[in-house]
Structures are given as structure tokens and as C-alpha cells.
Amino acid sequence: MAELPPVESSPRHRSVYPRILASRLRSQLAYPGSFALDVVAQIIGQAIELLGILVVFTQVRSLGGFSSTEVVLMYGLAATAFGLAILCVEQIEKLPEYVRTGQFDVMLLRPLSTLAQLLTADLALKRLGRVGTGLAVLGWSLTTLQLDWTPVRALVAATAPLVGAVILAALFVAANTVSFWLIDGQEAANSVTYGSNFATSYPITVYGPWLRRLMCFVLPGAFVAYFPALALLGRPDPLGLPDALRYSPPLVAALTVALTTLIWRAGVRHYQGTGS
């Protein structure tokens, strides 16, 4: 191996992903009108879901034991997390296309992580519309609720959308990895991705016990909005689940990411084992 030239590393090249993303950005902003329209569509799409919640509250005083503003808080947490997650990992939905066209081979031929290449292959900047809607609703509910602010709650409020985004992003990637095995498995993956946006917006108390268990322990949606909301509201869990759970999302996020990494690796190995 001594004959091989050393692989040089110069500072200007250490940041290849930002450069790739910057090039994606330039190509999107080449059509500013269409980009603006996309962002507006995302804002409206996310706001319509809020409207759904408000319509329910014209008929009932509380939902699963929570007031309208409290549910809107959960919605705000869920919407921001979903927006951030889909902003970062939307490209994973292109996996079936990359596998089918053999373009995934090209990623295997570059000295970079395949997952990182796939995720940076484009930038779903229009999803900022969703993040914006989520943040606005979150801000409104946090000020309206007149919470008893403590340093811990402030920390939860600041980190919950990010932690939730990590959980959801890992979940979306894991669900879409199925495309390595099933070329038409996208629909199942989509139901996880887009179903989670809806499901995490409501307190898990509205769901039946099996769905609740699924969201707590299998697809950890409850850790995106429900448990952080309990921490912020400082109220006991109507389900009587341990208090420790409301501070556990960072741990759950780490576990989800670790598990997703393993699933992705297994998927790539399967691809290398079967070919396209």
C-alpha cells in the first residue's frame, strides 16, 4: 500500500455537503416565482390541518382530556418537527427511482456515505413554509397558555421541535429503506411519513390502547409532541405513564437514529447483494 499517493485533505474541501447543498439551492432559486408558490402551498397545506383541529373544538370542549389551546400546542410542536424533518430528508422518497434507474450505483462509486449523498441530492426548501406555520402556531400557543416557565421547560420548548424532527426524520428514512427490498414499497413508507404528521398532532389519549402502544414503543410518534407538551404544561399524564417519559425524547431520538443507521446499512448490503 506504500505506493499509493496519500489522500490529501485541504480545508477548502472538508465541507463537501454544504457545497452540494448550495448548488441545489442555486438551481431551485433559478425559478423564484415557482419557488414562492411552492412555499405558499406548504403554508396553506399545514394550516388546513390546524383548521381541522379547530373545527373539532367547535363541537367539543376537550379532546382526550386536553383543551383546545393545549392541543394546538401539540399541533405546533408536531408541525414544526414534521416541517424540519421533511425539509432535511424528503429526498429519501426518491430512493426507489435511484434504485430503479441504477443511479444508486453512481452513489456507491463516490467516496461518500450513500445516505448523506441521497439526502443532499436535493433540498426541499419549500418545506420552510411548513416550519414557518408550525413555529407561528407554537409561539402563539406558548404565549397564550401562560405557562409556569422554568429553565427546564424553556429548554424543552427550545429543543422539542428539533428532537422531534430527528425522531421523525429517522423514522421516514427507516420506512423508505423498505424500497431496497420492495421496489413498490413506497406507499407503505408514505403512510408512515404523512400519517405521522397527522397522528402526532393529537394527544395520544384520543387513540385506542393499541395505537397508543404503537406510537409509544414502535413508531415513537408520542415523543414528538405529546410528551414534550406534558412537560411544558406541567400536568400529570391522563394515562398515568411515568413522568420520566416526558423528558426522554432526546434518548428516544438517539435510539431511533442508531436503529435507522442499522436498517440503512442492511438495505445497502441487500442492494449490493441483489443488484438493480
Next chain:
Amino acid sequence: MTIIHTDRLHREFTVGTRLRRRRVTAVADVTLTVEPGDAVGFLGPNGAGKSTTIKMLTGVLVPTSGWARVCGLDPVRQRRELARRIGVVFGQRSQLWWDLPLVESFDLHGAIHRVPSARFRERLDECVQLLDMAPFLATPVRQLSLGQRMRGEVTAALLHSPRLLVLDEPTIGLDLASKERLRGFLSTVNARGDVTLLLTTHDLPDVERLCRRVIVIDRGRVLVDDELSTLRARFAGNRALVVELTEPIPPLLGLPGVVDVSVQAQGLRQRLEFTQAVNAAELIAAVAARAPLRDVAIAEPSIEDLVRALYATEDSPAR
């Protein structure tokens, strides 16, 4: 150091539906070595196992059994290290960013491979000059012609000074001038001795221009692994001279070296198959002395002809 070394490299695929599965062998116990600076043509009919072999050599596909070392590395387990030392061009798959100007795709390749700025500039300038790419460097890749894009693909694969350049059907679909330019460039790059070439092709002129050594593979097996000159002397099929005449004349029989004459278009076009014993220029002169020529063309024996000749000569299983 040996650039490519394989030992009984073997690959099977499972094909068919869930109900009717069967195992198909794509590559069967391929053992070969390629030394630095070599230029190897990897030939065979469609489905012979060329692409599967290349995928196993580049870490895209895991072998079913056997092993491979490329630049001393295990292609699958050391995929990323290997990617820094080889360049790969798949004629059908682009490694460029379709919506970026060509030069920006090159910049990203430089960044991905951490090529130091000075070396990057030097390498790029050289490729731009040799491949005459200056007029379309700022053009988005999606607007390039196939020939322009292929020049870009080859450049991108060479920017990080790989030790091995693998080309899968690099000239497919290109017009004659583009093919010739690409061949000239690759032969210049290879002649300097720092890049080993491995290319698959259906185009015999590619091989004649670029390769010193030829590996013919069919149905997953290596049929021949030899110097091109040896191979040509042994197996090259007859070439054919196709002449277009200004007026119909009877079949041009009795010319030296011609083994078969077929007459088309009522004698206005005649196809003369001739052996290596005579060269094309002599034959054209001989025809011109007997008939009014309008146009001539020479048909080279195809890879398929070559493989067929191999089968007829080698003691191999019936097809």
C-alpha cells in the same frame, strides 16, 4: 502493485417471480490480473457478464463467491477508499449534476475527492484543452449533446488522478468524430502510464485503438485472455469492402484475397469479403481498375463475429 486481481470471482442472481424462481449464473469463476499501465478491452455479447464483473470490481455488487482486490483493496468492504483511487464511467448513467453547468459539476467532483486546488486546476485545464470543452463549460449538463456529456463524464472520472479508469460502453451512441476524439484522449492518458484502463465495448475500433490486451467473456466465462495482436492473427474475421458503382456491372469475381462476393441493387452495390492476405487499399485499387466507383465502405468484423469465431475454434460447449 497489481491493479486488479480476482480469484474465481463468481456471481449468481435469482430471477423470476416468487412462484418460479431460478438461479442464473452471470459470472462464473473469473480469474484475472491486470498490471499497472495496462489497457484491457473487456469484450463479449450482451448479457455475457461484463457489467456484472465491473460492478463487483468497483464495490457496487457483492460476489457470490471468490474474491477480488482492486488497488489492493476489497471493493465492497473498502468501497470508499477504493472510490478515491478509481474512476468509473458508465455510458448509460451520469455522474454529473444535470442541472448544473458542467464546470460546477467538476468543482463538486474536486471537492468530493479532496483534490488540492493547484492539482485540480492543472488536471482540469489539461482535460478541457485535450477534449476541447471550453465552448460548453458553462452550459448546464442537461443541455449538452451526448458527445459533450461523455467528454464531461470522462473528465469527472479523471480529476482525482485515479490509478484505474473503468469505462463501461464509453462510446455507445456517439457519432464517429466524437468517438475518435474520446479514443484519442484515452489513449494519450493511458500512454503516460499512470492510469490503467479497463473498458467494455461493442465497438471493435475502440479496442484496436486503445487496448493492448483483450479479455473475451461469454456466458460468464473467460474465453480468451490474450494480447490483441495475437488474438487478431488467430481469430479476426474477414473484412468486407462494400462498393457503390455508378452503373450496374456483373459480379466482381476473381479479385485477389476476395473469398465471397454478394451483389445488391442489381449490381450497383457489391459486397466483397476479403481476407487478411490483402489490404483494403490494394483491393480498392483493383476494383477501381475494373468498375466505375461512386463510393466505398469497409465493414469491420464485429465483436459478435469474433466471439463466434472463438467458439468455432476453441473446444467449448455447444451453444
